[in-house]
Amino acid sequence: MTNGFAPDPLIAENIEAYLEAQQTKNLLRVITCGSVDDGKSTLIGRLLYDSKQIFDDQLSALEADSKRVGTQGQNIDFALLVDGLAAEREQGITIDVAYRFFATDRTKFIIADCPGHEQYTRNMVTGASTADAAIVLIDARKGVLTQTRRHSYLAKLIGIHHVVLAVNKMDLIGFDQAKFDAIVAEYRAFAAEIGLADVAAIPISGLGGDNITEPSPNTPWYTGLPLLRWLENVEVAADADLARPFRLPVQWVNRPNLDFRGFAGTISSGRVAPGDAVRILPSGRTTSVARIVTLDGDKASAGAGEAVTLTLADEVDCSRGDVISIADAPPQVADQFEATLVWMADEPLLPGRSYLLKLSTQTVTVTVQPPKYQINVNTLEQLAAKSLDLNAIGVVELTTAAPLVFEPYADSRELGGFILIDRISNATVAAGMLHFALRRSQNIHLQATDVGRDAHAALKNQKAAVLWLTGLSGAGKSTIANLVEKRLHRMNRHTFLLDGDNVRHGLNKDLGFTDADRIENIRRVGEVAKLMTDAGLIVITAFISPFRAERQMVRDMMAPGEFIEIHIDTPLAEAEARDVKGLYKKARAGQLRNFTGIDSPYEAPESPEIRIDTTAMTADEAAALIVERLIG
Amino acid sequence: MTTHLTHLQRLEAESIHILRETLAEAERPVMLYSIGKDSAVMLHLAKKAFYPAPPPFPLLHVDTTFKFKAMYALREKAAREAGMELLVWQNPEAKAAGINPFDHGSAVHTDLWKTQGLKQALDHYGFDAAFGGARRDEEKSRAKERVFSFRGAGHRWDPKAQRPELWRLYNARHARGESIRVFPISNWTELDIWQYIHQEGIEIVDLYLAAPRPVVDYNGLMIMVDDDRFPLKDVTPTVKSVRFRTLGCYPLSGAVESTATTLPQVIQEMLLTTTSERQGRAIDHDQAASMEKKKQEGYF
Numbered sequence: 001m002t003n004g005f006a007p008d009p010l011i012a013e014n015i016e017a018y019l020e021a022q023q024t025k026n027l028l029r030v031i032t033c034g035s036v037d038d039g040k041s042t043l044i045g046r047l048l049y050d051s052k053q054i055f056d057d058q059l060s061a062l063e064a065d066s067k068r069v070g071t072q073g074q075n076i077d078f079a080l081l082v083d084g085l086a087a088e089r090e091q092g093i094t095i096d097v098a099y100r101f102f103a104t105d106r107t108k109f110i111i112a113d114c115p116g117h118e119q120y121t122r123n124m125v126t127g128a129s130t131a132d133a134a135i136v137l138i139d140a141r142k143g144v145l146t147q148t149r150r151h152s153y154l155a156k157l158i159g160i161h162h163v164v165l166a167v168n169k170m171d172l173i174g175f176d177q178a179k180f181d182a183i184v185a186e187y188r189a190f191a192a193e194i195g196l197a198d199v200a201a202i203p204i205s206g207l208g209g210d211n212i213t214e215p216s217p218n219t220p221w222y223t224g225l226p227l228l229r230w231l232e233n234v235e236v237a238a239d240a241d242l243a244r245p246f247r248l249p250v251q252w253v254n255r256p257n258l259d260f261r262g263f264a265g266t267i268s269s270g271r272v273a274p275g276d277a278v279r280i281l282p283s284g285r286t287t288s289v290a291r292i293v294t295l296d297g298d299k300a301s302a303g304a305g306e307a308v309t310l311t312l313a314d315e316v317d318c319s320r321g322d323v324i325s326i327a328d329a330p331p332q333v334a335d336q337f338e339a340t341l342v343w344m345a346d347e348p349l350l351p352g353r354s355y356l357l358k359l360s361t362q363t364v365t366v367t368v369q370p371p372k373y374q375i376n377v378n379t380l381e382q383l384a385a386k387s388l389d390l391n392a393i394g395v396v397e398l399t400t401a402a403p404l405v406f407e408p409y410a411d412s413r414e415l416g417g418f419i420l421i422d423r424i425s426n427a428t429v430a431a432g433m434l435h436f437a438l439r440r441s442q443n444i445h446l447q448a449t450d451v452g453r454d455a456h457a458a459l460k461n462q463k464a465a466v467l468w469l470t471g472l473s474g475a476g477k478s479t480i481a482n483l484v485e486k487r488l489h490r491m492n493r494h495t496f497l498l499d500g501d502n503v504r505h506g507l508n509k510d511l512g513f514t515d516a517d518r519i520e521n522i523r524r525v526g527e528v529a530k531l532m533t534d535a536g537l538i539v540i541t542a543f544i545s546p547f548r549a550e551r552q553m554v555r556d557m558m559a560p561g562e563f564i565e566i567h568i569d570t571p572l573a574e575a576e577a578r579d580v581k582g583l584y585k586k587a588r589a590g591q592l593r594n595f596t597g598i599d600s601p602y603e604a605p606e607s608p609e610i611r612i613d614t615t616a617m618t619a620d621e622a623a624a625l626i627v628e629r630l631i632g
Numbered sequence: 633m634t635t636h637l638t639h640l641q642r643l644e645a646e647s648i649h650i651l652r653e654t655l656a657e658a659e660r661p662v663m664l665y666s667i668g669k670d671s672a673v674m675l676h677l678a679k680k681a682f683y684p685a686p687p688p689f690p691l692l693h694v695d696t697t698f699k700f701k702a703m704y705a706l707r708e709k710a711a712r713e714a715g716m717e718l719l720v721w722q723n724p725e726a727k728a729a730g731i732n733p734f735d736h737g738s739a740v741h742t743d744l745w746k747t748q749g750l751k752q753a754l755d756h757y758g759f760d761a762a763f764g765g766a767r768r769d770e771e772k773s774r775a776k777e778r779v780f781s782f783r784g785a786g787h788r789w790d791p792k793a794q795r796p797e798l799w800r801l802y803n804a805r806h807a808r809g810e811s812i813r814v815f816p817i818s819n820w821t822e823l824d825i826w827q828y829i830h831q832e833g834i835e836i837v838d839l840y841l842a843a844p845r846p847v848v849d850y851n852g853l854m855i856m857v858d859d860d861r862f863p864l865k866d867v868t869p870t871v872k873s874v875r876f877r878t879l880g881c882y883p884l885s886g887a888v889e890s891t892a893t894t895l896p897q898v899i900q901e902m903l904l905t906t907t908s909e910r911q912g913r914a915i916d917h918d919q920a921a922s923m924e925k926k927k928q929e930g931y932f
Binding site: 019 | 636638639640641642643644645646648649652653655656679680681682683684685686768769775776795796797798799800801803806807818819821823824827830896897899900903904
């Protein structure tokens with residue numbers, strides 16, 4: 001094949017006119033799905049080569065590389081153009097999402113190159129999240145494979161409406177129309193099953209360049225567009241969003257001086273103009289748009305995809321995380337949802353643990369219920385699941401600590417797509433898509449009471465607090481907690497001691513010792529402790545509470561300064577030597593499973609308010625120290 | 633398809649979104665400013681993102697003392713016009729040792745002045761987020777770089793610790809001692825940059841335009857003799873009509889012969905040219921995948 005994109009003659013003749021013409025170019029984001037064996041890297045290399053994105057020096061390097069490590073003999077191995085990281089190049093596989101650029105005269109393309117490996121659902125979902133269109137690549141010799149179904153399902157899940165099936169390596173089956181038709185028929189039947197409508201299909205050869213930029217003489221029976229021309233005709237998702245109601249998630253409030261207060265953000269849908277009546281969510285306050293301010297002067301209107309700064313006619317409360325909406329069609333506000341989660345971390349989902357949820361410009365804490373089911377991406381079967389592992393997809397219910405302004409993902413990627421963040425490592429552990437708000441969150445409201453928590457504590461002449469004792473089994477938590485309560489009681493303080501063993505006989509008798517049960521155990525104790533602090537009590541708790549995240553969760557439930565973390569620090573060897581309840585012996589003998597310190601981890605506090613070294617002081621000295629720190 | 637925004641408008645909006653998101657989530661951001669064309673575009677985008685406020689963070693130039701004179705002149709002017717504080721960092725160790733590209737070679741020179749200098753400056757000022765003007769089209773390994781690139785303690789880049797980036801959602805959370813490099817113009821290509829500079833009338837160093845300049849052949853590159861530190865020995869510089877496609881330290885930036893004295897002419901030459909942009913840079917020729925190695929060591 002010859003180069004399909006020789007430089008436009010206009011460039012040499014009249015560059016000014018050429019640049020003028022380039023001003024109307026579109027921007028389209030595309031994801032390629034397929035495995036190394038399908039010739040995906042070769043196809044992308046071909047697109048770059050044919051659109052003249054390869055320079056002579058790169059080409060000579062490519063030719064040298066092709067002979068040295070290529071898989072095409074003496075011919076150019078286009079795949080080497082796009083294989084990036086050094087280690088990957090040696091392994092001969094791509095292992096992450098890579099973004100490539102090329103342009104035709106009408107469109108600039110950003111291609112997300114995603115690996116087709118079994119375990120890389122995470123990468124494909126990431127690459128697909130910003131894509132307007134998907135190219136599903138298959139090897140003509142192999143037809144529709146399990147991974148083809150998986151890729152198509154994921155493209156559908158992430159909401160890509162424009163999918164093209166590129167049947168590659170047609171040269172290897174002699175450009176056989178019957179075989180092509182059979183593959184397409186099988187694929188279309190499957191696509192209809194998962195709700196992918198209007199799938200185009202193109203017979204191509206990445207190696208030979210057939211039907212990439214121009215119709216191939218090898219497939220006279222194919223009358224559709226070549227791949228690039230098909231892509232040029234795809235509608236950009238942001239353009240579709242123009243027809244929806246106006247929404248602007250506020251990113252940042254711009255206050256350079258007392259006279260200016262602008263709300264900066266990227267319009268997620270619709271259009272806006274000065275004078276439009278708008279509503280601020282979640283507060284519901286209404287006002288109207290005064291100006292659309294830019295460096296180049298005020299604008300008469302702006303639409304989806306534009307990054308703008310608005311000023312409002314009235315002084316209303318509005319800050320980062322709020323959404324400015326058209327007044328008569330606002331988005332919903334809720335705190336309980338059903339959602340699909342794609343798990344992206346090595347550490348599995350822990351139901352009940354609190355994570356951070358970031359949706360648009362809103363960040364809130366959230367807890368996730370055990371999955372309703374997990375989806376097998378190969379068979380699309382719904383499977384029972386207690387958790388989600390790396391690359392697993394499941395449907396869950398989740399509860400946020402504060403109300404979220406949202407729209408179903410099917411309506412809005414911006415206000416329906418979210419990520420979950422681990423609170424300790426700060427890693428992004430999952431991506432999610434909100435389906436709908438659960439009805440019950442709209443029906444339960446907090447009851448305002450007239451006698452407040454401060455009044456309760458004032459009557460007792462004290463400040464409410466939680467003394468949270470954490471440490472290994474046998475560290476001395478219960479002993480010290482008991483002594484602390486006795487001292488406080490003598491000082492006429494109103495206290496209550498929540499002890500791990502006692503709570504497990506009643507409130508938490510349905511819970512075992514798995515990680516999930518331990519988390520729920522602590523969550524319930526935290527909620528009870530919170531009610532007691534509302535009642536004005538000094539609560540003393542004695543729980544192993546091995547995980548930092550849950551201790552943090554309880555800390556977050558309390559008023560600032562009320563949670564006092566006390567690490568009863570006893571070395572494992574010492575606690576095991578004491579072995580008051582004989583539990584370590586049982587655990588070592590394998591009779592007790594999930595025992596903290598033996599086969600279940602203990603995450604020591606990094607900066608507790610108080611640390612008690614039990615090898616350096618007696619239990620009574622420890623209790624005295626704690627009381628002194630509390631009362632001052 | 634016709635569309636309501638052009639590709640440059642979409643790229644601009646994406647970059648502005650990234651700039652604002654970083655400002656909202658980081659504690660102490662800074663913009664790395666190298667005075668080149670990519671920095672010029674990034675600075676222009678920052679002015680737009682925060683208008684009418686000036687960009688609410690300082691500019692940081694990690695100086696190697698070997699930039700072109702014309703670059704130093706523009707540096708002061710650009711910062712002043714943007715209403716931003718300009719911080720200049722010169723690695724005191726490199727200064728004391730008199731490190732220069734002629735005696736110590738490009739690798740040592742770049743490592744000490746740039747890589748080590750950058751780490752020192754970020755640590756010194758306590759910046760937790762630094763905007764950089766790197767683009768994914770510059771080099772193969774950069775195609776996989778995130779927009780938000782996480783650096784652990786010691787500024788190390790660990791490919792396994794990088795976070796997936798979905799939709800327009802960037803997770804900027806980090807522990808103390810960790811930092812983020814943010815690349816707002818990741819998705820721009822060299823052509824996009826030139827078109828945008830042309831369209832917006834952004835001021836750039838005139839070294840990007842062809843003019844008669846004294847050059848010598850040095851390590852296979854056409855190097856402009858910008859000051860008397862250049863060890864001329866027996867060579868006499870020839871005056872040729874040249875321009876630069878990328879600007880860094882003058883002894884390491886190769887010129888190309890050109891007659892393009894206007895921006896459209898530069899774009900014209902670029903579109904008709906047959907060598908890539910990084911070819912004029914001495915540091916990439918050291919070894920295959922060299923950018924990859926430099927990145928792990930903390931180079932941008």
